[in-house]
Amino acid sequence: MTVEIPTTMRAAVYRPGNLNPVTEHVPVPQPGRGQVLLKIAACGACHSDVLLLTEALIDERTYILGHEISGYPVK
Numbered sequence: 851m852t853v854e855i856p857t858t859m860r861a862a863v864y865r866p867g868n869l870n871p872v873t874e875h876v877p878v879p880q881p882g883r884g885q886v887l888l889k890i891a892a893c894g895a896c897h898s899d900v901l902l903l904t905e906a907l908i909d910e911r912t913y914i915l916g917h918e919i920s921g922y923p924v925k
Contacts, residue, residue, distance in 0.1 A: 857877065
């Protein structure tokens with residue numbers, strides 16, 4: 851079974867100073883050697899996401915939120 855892999859995906863993005871993450875289209879990452887690309891079936895917020903959104907953790911980097919995932923390999 852061949853799966854069509856899109857070039858972009860929707861993601862909840864945290865940008866420093868904005869406590870309301872927005873859903874954006876971002877590029878689908880390309881797996882490197884020894885890596886697997888997953889099709890995400892479900893995703894949840896975790897404690898590190900909450901720390902960013904409540905300013906308990908100050909970080910000047912941009913993040914895609916929700917690294918607690920469930921999915922299946924596509925590449």
